[in-house]
Every structure is written in C-alpha cells, then in structure tokens.
Amino acid sequence: MTNPENDSYRNQLLRRLDPGDLGLLQPHLELCDLEPKTTLEKADSEIETVYFLEDGIASVVATASGKEAEVGLVGFEGMTGAALVMGADYAAHQCYVQSAGSAFRMGTEPFKEALANSPTLRLFLLRYVHYFHIQTSYTALINAKSNLEERLARWLLMCDDRVHGERLAITHEFLAVMLGARRPGVTVGLQVLEGRGFIYSRRGEVHIRDRSGLAACANGTYGKPEADYVRLVGL
Structure with missing residues (x-):
C-alpha cells in the first residue's frame, strides 16, 4: 500500500516506504536522466551511487572469459545498489542502462547512514533484494533449460512490464547479449514470434501485439518471480 x-x-x-524512512532518503534524492549504455555499477568495484528507477530499464550483466549475459532486470519496481542493503560495498556484476529513462539517485554514504539509522528501512528493502534473487535464480534456470523462443518471450514480457506503451527499443545485437545467444538465433526467434502474431519487429525496436500469446509461448517461464514481487513488496 x-x-x-x-x-x-x-x-x-x-x-511504499514508511514516511519516516522516506524522510531519511528524500533530502539526498536527485532526479536524473538515464541514457542508453550509461554504466550504473561496475563489476567488482565499489558502489558510488544508488538509483531508484522512475522509468527505463537497467540490465545486470555477468561477464566471464569474455562472455556476457544478462542475469537481472531493474525497472521502476526496483533499485540498484542492492549489495549495500546486505552490508557489502561493491557490485558483483556490471549494471547499465538498457532503455532510456530517469531515476532518483543518491550517494552511497547517505544511503548507508539511512540504513544504519532505521532498521525498518533495511528490512523493507531486503524484501526487494530477496525478490531480485528469485528473479536471477529463475533466469539461470530458464537460460539453462528453456528453448530460445521461450526465453525470448519471457524477456519481452519482463521488459514490457517496465516500459510505457507497447514499443521496446532494442537491437538484435543487444538481445543476443541479454539472452546469451547468437544473433542469428535471436533473429530467427523474433521471426517465429512475429509469425505467430505476438510481436511486430523492425530495425531497433519490437512492438508487443499479444501479451497473452507471449505468456503462453513463455511456457511457464514467466510469472513466478512477478507473483513473488507482489507478495513481498506489493502491487
């Protein structure tokens, strides 16, 4: 509520913050624009800023041996800097802006001070952190066990949850990174979804035409983490 x-x-x-907890953060919150590819966190580096997204999408991307894949999505439902809530001060993975938007940002030190001064703030944000871990664990399972069309349908639904309208600004190259797949496979996957009437795809963007059809195509890979978010944080 x-x-x-x-x-x-x-x-x-x-x-959803308690008014008292919001009062601890509010003097330090600054509205900023988020441009595509802007780095919000660097892997294995100290977190300097916390972002509460208002719109747009940020991707958490893991990298190993020159390979990279998205392991988590953040939109207006969440925040960056989750490691700080758990008492760490560095990011395990890179986080950068995937889709342009805006956010309220604040420095790490006033954020940690607010956490120290209010146990209710930390407890509430830990519920979001728990949801985010659920999301990333499902992504790992689905990337390992689901076919590309199912993964692509799930990813498009997750992005659609976080943007205004039905248009997603995205390239095939970026989709390949996000899904840990080869670009030709992503192109074929989009063609399959478009052939079924679920989306309309053209250079640099995808339009969602049938969410229920996409959800059916996702074959159970979409929905569980989203339901856990509602249970943990709220509608």
Missing part, C-alpha cells in the same frame, strides 16, 4: 506522501514517485519502492 502506498502512502499519500509518496505519491509523487513512480518508483514502487519509494512509493
């Missing part, structure tokens, strides 16, 4: 004092925010965490 949101509080009237929080209604000026679109970010679902800020909207």
